[in-house]
Amino acid sequence: MLKALAVVRTVYLVFIVGYTIRALPIFTHVANTFDESFARNSAKLELLQRAAWLAVGWIAFDTLVGWLLAAQATRRAARLRAAATKPAPAVAPPPPPRA
Secondary structure, rough: OOOHHHHHHHHHHHHHHHHHHHOOOOOOOOOOOOHHHHHHHHHHHHHHHHHHHHHHHHHHHHHHHHHHHHHHHHHHHHHHHHHHHHOOOOOOOOOOOOO
């Protein structure tokens, strides 16, 4: 399960980085007027806000799954400890040999 989560985390990280790179100004030309610059920046700001909320949502999901897995591991460890400290069942002694 942890390996699958690591793969999902990696894929999501690549997605969010690519999504955010779209908002960088390296893909546009220099604006000629203030209005043009404002329009471009407001459109890019919307992309960045959406990327930020996607990242926050992922962090919340990953935290929830991490807590659930930690609680499950704690319960499993407690069961193993209880089973290890449980006394062995009493075994009746063998019958005496017949003469």
